[in-house]
Amino acid sequence: MSMIAAFYGGKSILITGATGFMGKVLMEKLFRTSPDLKVIYILVRTKAGQTTQQRVFQILNSKLFEKVKEVCPNVHEKIRAIYADLNQNDFAISKEDMQELLSCTNIIFHCAATVRFDDPLRHAVQLNVTATQQLLLMASQMPKLEAFIHISTAFSNCNLKHIDEVIYPCPVEPKKIIDSMEWLDDAIIDEITPKLIGDRPNTYTYTKALGEMVVQQESGNLNIAIIRPSIVGATWQEPFPGWVDNLNGPSGLIIAAGKGFLRSIRATPMAVADLIPVDTVVNLTLAVGWYTAVHRPKSTLIYHCTSGNFNPCNWGKMGFQVLATFEKVPFERAFRRPNADFTTNTITSQYWNAVSHRAPAIIYDFYLRLTGRKPRMTKLMNRLLRTVSMLEYFVNRSWEWSTYNTEMLMSELSPEDQRVFNFDVRQLNWLEYIENYVLGIKKYLLKEDMAGIPEAKQHLRRLRNIHYLFNTALFLIAWRLLIARSQMARNVWFFIVSFCYKFLSYFRASSTLKV
Ligand SMILES: CCCCCCCCCCCCCCCCCCCCCC(=O)SCCNC(=O)CCNC(=O)[C@H](O)C(C)(C)COP(=O)(O)OP(=O)(O)OC[C@H]1O[C@@H](n2cnc3c(N)ncnc32)[C@H](O)[C@@H]1OP(=O)(O)O
Numbered sequence: 001m002s003m004i005a006a007f008y009g010g011k012s013i014l015i016t017g018a019t020g021f022m023g024k025v026l027m028e029k030l031f032r033t034s035p036d037l038k039v040i041y042i043l044v045r046t047k048a049g050q051t052t053q054q055r056v057f058q059i060l061n062s063k064l065f066e067k068v069k070e071v072c073p074n075v076h077e078k079i080r081a082i083y084a085d086l087n088q089n090d091f092a093i094s095k096e097d098m099q100e101l102l103s104c105t106n107i108i109f110h111c112a113a114t115v116r117f118d119d120p121l122r123h124a125v126q127l128n129v130t131a132t133q134q135l136l137l138m139a140s141q142m143p144k145l146e147a148f149i150h151i152s153t154a155f156s157n158c159n160l161k162h163i164d165e166v167i168y169p170c171p172v173e174p175k176k177i178i179d180s181m182e183w184l185d186d187a188i189i190d191e192i193t194p195k196l197i198g199d200r201p202n203t204y205t206y207t208k209a210l211g212e213m214v215v216q217q218e219s220g221n222l223n224i225a226i227i228r229p230s231i232v233g234a235t236w237q238e239p240f241p242g243w244v245d246n247l248n249g250p251s252g253l254i255i256a257a258g259k260g261f262l263r264s265i266r267a268t269p270m271a272v273a274d275l276i277p278v279d280t281v282v283n284l285t286l287a288v289g290w291y292t293a294v295h296r297p298k299s300t301l302i303y304h305c306t307s308g309n310f311n312p313c314n315w316g317k318m319g320f321q322v323l324a325t326f327e328k329v330p331f332e333r334a335f336r337r338p339n340a341d342f343t344t345n346t347i348t349s350q351y352w353n354a355v356s357h358r359a360p361a362i363i364y365d366f367y368l369r370l371t372g373r374k375p376r377m378t379k380l381m382n383r384l385l386r387t388v389s390m391l392e393y394f395v396n397r398s399w400e401w402s403t404y405n406t407e408m409l410m411s412e413l414s415p416e417d418q419r420v421f422n423f424d425v426r427q428l429n430w431l432e433y434i435e436n437y438v439l440g441i442k443k444y445l446l447k448e449d450m451a452g453i454p455e456a457k458q459h460l461r462r463l464r465n466i467h468y469l470f471n472t473a474l475f476l477i478a479w480r481l482l483i484a485r486s487q488m489a490r491n492v493w494f495f496i497v498s499f500c501y502k503f504l505s506y507f508r509a510s511s512t513l514k515v
C-alpha cells in the first residue's frame with residue numbers, strides 16, 4: 001500500500017489554481033490515488049460567462065477525469081468549489097465559506113499565479129506576491145493545517161546560472177513593493193519596472209522570486225515547502241501520455257511550427273531544454289505534501305523539479321524530434337510546410353524573420369485582399385513574433401539547479417511510493433515523450449481527428465509543389481531582369497545555353513552510334 005496515498009485519505013485539501021494546467025492534474029491524481037480523501041476545496045472565480053459550478057462540471061467531464069470517475073464515482077460530492085478572486089481582499093470569500101476553510105483544511109497546495117511574462121507589475125505583484133501573503137495569513141489561522149505547499153518556478157532566480165535550494169533575497173523587500181503598489185500610479189510603476197526587475201527578463205520571474213521571500217518571511221510556525229518546476233510540459237504517463245490544455249511554454253510554439261507559421265527561431269541548439277512533464281511535477285508535489293506533514297522538517301525545504309541534471313535534452317534534439325513527428329502526424333490546414341531552423345545569430349534571425357515569416361504573411365494578405373477577404377496574417381505573425389521574442393531568453397541559456405532535497409525525498413519513499421508517485425525523470429525517454437507531446441497537442445489542444453492525417457499529408461505535398469513553383473518563378477524573373485541589365489549575365493546565359501545544347505547533341509550522337 002502506498003503510504004502517500006494513505007496519508008491523503010480522510011484529508012481536507014485546499015487547492016488554489018485548480019482550474020489551471022497543473023491544478024487539474026493535481027486534483028486528478030489525488031482523486032485517483034486517494035479516493036477516500038474527505039474533500040478538495042478549490043478556490044475558483046467565474047470566467048468567460050461560466051459560473052464556478054459550470055467550470056467544475058466542465059473539468060470533471062473532461063477526458064482527463066475519465067479514469068477518476070471509475071475509481072471515485074462520487075467525485076462530484078468530494079469537490080467543493082468556493083467562489084474566490086485572489087485579487088480581492090480576503091479573496092472575496094463569503095464568511096461561511098471562510099469559516100469552513102479555516103476550521104477544516106489539512107493541506108494547502110498553492111498553485112494559482114499569473115504566468116504571463118508581460119503582465120503589468122501591479123497585477124503580477126497582486127497575484128504572485130500579495131495573494132500568497134494573504135493565503136499564508138489564512139493558513140496561520142487553520143488549527144488543523146499540516147502542510148502548506150507553495151508552487152514557485154525554477155526560473156525565479158534565472159538571473160543566476162547555478163541555483164541552489166535556497167531563497168535568494170531580492171534587493172527591495174516584498175512588503176515595500178506591495179505598499180508602493182497601493183499608492184504609485186500605473187505610469188510610474190511602468191517606469192520603475194525595468195529597474196526593479198533588474199537582470200530578470202520579465203515581471204513573472206521577478207514576482208515569483210518575491211513570492212518566495214514572502215513565504216520565507218511569513219511562514220511563522222507553519223510547515224512549508226516550496227516546489228520549483230522548470231518548464232512544465234504535457235503528461236508523460238498519467239493518466240495518459242501527451243495530455244496538455246494550454247499554450248504556455250513550448251506548446252504554443254509547437255503549434256506555430258506545425259502549422260508552418262514559425263519556421264525559424266533564435267535559439268541555441270545545445271542549450272538544455274529543461275522540460276518537466278506535468279505529472280512528474282504533481283507526483284513530486286504530493287510526495288512533498290506527505291513528507292512535510294509527516295516529517296515536519298525544521299526549515300522550509302525547497303525542491304527543484306527539473307530534468308537537466310538527471311536526464312538532459314537540448315533544444316536542437318527537441319526541434320528535430322518535433323519535426324520528425326510532424327512528418328508522421330502532420331497538423332491539418334498548415335499555412336506552410338513545417339521547418340525548424342535554429343540560429344544563434346541575431347542578424348540571421350532577423351533575415352529569416354523577414355524572409356520566412358513576414359514576407360509570406362504579406363503575400364498571403366495580398367492574396368486575401370485580391371479575393372475580397374479581410375487580411376489577417378500580418379497581424380497574427382506580428383503577435384507570434386512578439387511571443388517568440390519573449391520566450392527567446394529561455395532557449396538561449398542553460399541553468400544548473402541543485403537537487404539534493406529532491407534526491408533525498410526520492411530515497412525516503414518506499415518502492416511502492418516510488419512507483420505510484422514517480423518523479424524520477426532518469427526513466428524518461430525524450431524521443432517517445434516529445435512524440436506523445438506533439439500527438440497530445442494535435443488531439444487535446446487542436447482537437448484534430450487522426451482520420452484527417454492522409455488529407456493533411458496531401459495538403460503538405462500541395463504546399464511543397466507550390467513552394468517549388470514559386471521559387472522557380474522567382475528565380476526566372478530575377479534572372480530575366482538580370483539579363484536585361486547586365487552584359488556579363490547575358491554572356492553567362494549564352495555560355496550555359498550553348499553548353500547544354502552541345503551536351504545534348506553529343507549525347508544524341510553517341511546513342512545513335514550505339515544502335
Ligand atoms: C523554428 C521553430 C521550432 C519549433 C520546434 C519546436 C520546439 C520548441 C522550441 C522552442 C520552445 C520554446 C519554449 C520556451 C519556454 C518558455 C520558458 C518558460 C519559463 C518559465 C516557466 C514558468 O515558470 S511559467 C509558464 C510559462 N508561461 C508562459 O509560457 C506564458 C507565456 N505567454 C505569455 O506571457 C502571453 O501569452 C504572451 C506571449 C505575452 C502573449 O500575450 P498577448 O496579450 O499578446 O496575448 P494572449 O496571451 O491573449 O495570446 C495571444 C495569442 O497568442 C497565442 N499564444 C499565447 N501564448 C503562446 C505561446 N506560448 N506560443 C504561441 N502562441 C501563444 C494565444 O493563443 C493567442 O492566439 P489567438 O489570438 O489566436 O487566440
Ligand SMILES: NC(=O)C1=CN([C@@H]2O[C@H](COP(=O)(O)OP(=O)(O)OC[C@H]3O[C@@H](n4cnc5c(N)ncnc54)[C@H](OP(=O)(O)O)[C@@H]3O)[C@@H](O)[C@H]2O)C=CC1
Binds near residue numbers: 016019022208231
Ligand atoms: N506552466 C509552467 O510551465 C510552469 C508553471 N509554474 C507554476 O505552477 C503554478 C501553476 O501554473 P499553471 O497551472 O501552468 O498555470 P495556469 O495559468 O494554467 O493556471 C493558473 C491558475 O491560477 C488561477 N488564477 C489566476 N488568477 C486568479 C485569481 N485572480 N483568482 C483565482 N484564481 C486565479 C487560474 O484561474 P482561472 O482558470 O480562473 O484563470 C488558474 O487556475 C504557478 O504557480 C506557476 O507559476 C512553474 C513553472 C513552470
